[in-house]
Amino acid sequence: xxxxxxxxxxxxxxxxxxxxxxxxxxxxxxxxxxxxxxxxxxxxxxxxxxxxxxxxxxxxxxxxxxxxxxxxxxxxxxxxxxxxxxxxxxxxxxxxxxxxxxxxxxxxxxxxxxxxxxxxxxxxxxxxxxxxxxxxxxxxxxxxxxxxxxxxxxxxxxxxxxxxxxxxxxxxxxxxxxxxxxxxxxxxxxxxxxxxxxxxxxxxxxxxxxxxxxxxxxxxxxxxxxxxxxxxxxxxxxxxxxxxxxxxxxxxxxxxxxxxxxxxxxxxxxxxxxxxxxxxxxxxxxxxxxxxxxxxxxxxxxxxxxxxxxxxxxxxxxxxxxxx
Ligand code: AMP
Ligand code: TRP
Numbered sequence: 001x002x003x004x005x006x007x008x009x010x011x012x013x014x015x016x017x018x019x020x021x022x023x024x025x026x027x028x029x030x031x032x033x034x035x036x037x038x039x040x041x042x043x044x045x046x047x048x049x050x051x052x053x054x055x056x057x058x059x060x061x062x063x064x065x066x067x068x069x070x071x072x073x074x075x076x077x078x079x080x081x082x083x084x085x086x087x088x089x090x091x092x093x094x095x096x097x098x099x100x101x102x103x104x105x106x107x108x109x110x111x112x113x114x115x116x117x118x119x120x121x122x123x124x125x126x127x128x129x130x131x132x133x134x135x136x137x138x139x140x141x142x143x144x145x146x147x148x149x150x151x152x153x154x155x156x157x158x159x160x161x162x163x164x165x166x167x168x169x170x171x172x173x174x175x176x177x178x179x180x181x182x183x184x185x186x187x188x189x190x191x192x193x194x195x196x197x198x199x200x201x202x203x204x205x206x207x208x209x210x211x212x213x214x215x216x217x218x219x220x221x222x223x224x225x226x227x228x229x230x231x232x233x234x235x236x237x238x239x240x241x242x243x244x245x246x247x248x249x250x251x252x253x254x255x256x257x258x259x260x261x262x263x264x265x266x267x268x269x270x271x272x273x274x275x276x277x278x279x280x281x282x283x284x285x286x287x288x289x290x291x292x293x294x295x296x297x298x299x300x301x302x303x304x305x306x307x308x309x310x311x312x313x314x315x316x317x318x319x320x321x322x323x324x
Contacts, residue, residue, distance in 0.1 A: 015199035021143030027069035067281035078299030
């Protein structure tokens with residue numbers, strides 16, 4: 001049985017890119033594997049944020065993920081900062097991670113342009129490597145934007161193994177079918193919570209969903225070619241609509257008969273149908289804070305038992321056994 005680890009930041013919005021790129025994959029993997037899923041609150045501190053609202057955002061991320069199908073009976077669900085071994089291992093890994101590798105990370109380059117050079121932002125991928133390696137995970141279900149961070153995780157694992165002795169497996173990414181959902185208002189960049197108008201949130205109501213799909217950009221620069229916007233709508237249609245609906249529109253596209261006045265409402269209804277139960281379940285869960293607290297307390301307990309054991313072994317390999 002493979003060990004699976006993944007994380008999501010509590011930034012207040014979970015959109016259908018996160019859902020198709022990551023969460024749906026988690027829900028499948030929890031059936032067959034030993035899975036840990038973490039709300040990575042420490043990662044979310046690396047961009048400007050409102051400390052007062054953080055607790056609510058963590059609670060919301062938990063409720064939304066459980067509503068989307070994560071099952072605390074099947075997977076270990078916890079909040080990153082509740083397991084201090086994540087930060088402890090991060091420090092140990094900083095000592096074997098070249099700064100050059102960190103400076104090459106695309107996300108670091110993009111984010112640091114907006115907010116300046118903070119060392120937390122630079123070391124973000126080391127914290128992510130620590131999350132994964134702490135549990136000796138084999139598989140990491142993420143969207144395409146995290147592939148580079150995973151490559152670095154493998155570099156760090158190899159460096160550790162060759163320096164201190166074979167210990168960490170080299171974790172592999174597990175990509176879903178819709179691994180890079182594009183922005184609805186600009187299909188040349190990825191759907192992102194930092195771009196308003198780019199996303200459909202899992203919490204959007206049917207009217208918002210219909211309006212956003214209706215407004216989705218489909219224009220093509222090149223005559224006769226499928227534009228990025230249309231390709232994106234087909235990615236969404238394949239993920240959300242029944243197979244026969246998808247096949248009908250794929251055939252229309254092929255035959256040159258595609259009508260957006262038919263495609264867009266059909267897509268909107270398919271999304272509404274899948275998201276409505278999630279939105280309702282999330283509301284129910286938010287009204288049960290005690291239950292959510294119990295889920296993360298039990299999850300953190302389970303995660304911590306394993307984390308402690310591994311930390312002890314890692315420290316011994318690094319010479320930190322402290323028995324004289
Ligand atoms: P984040 O919200 O940055 O914590 O991302 C959570 C997960 O969603 C990660 O596995 C990302 O790779 C994935 N993800 C984020 N945006 C997209 C997108 N537009 N398409 C597909 N996956 C995405
Ligand atoms: N960096 C990831 C993102 O923004 C979130 C994350 C943190 C993560 N730690 C992880 C994902 C470990 C997979 C495994 O999406």
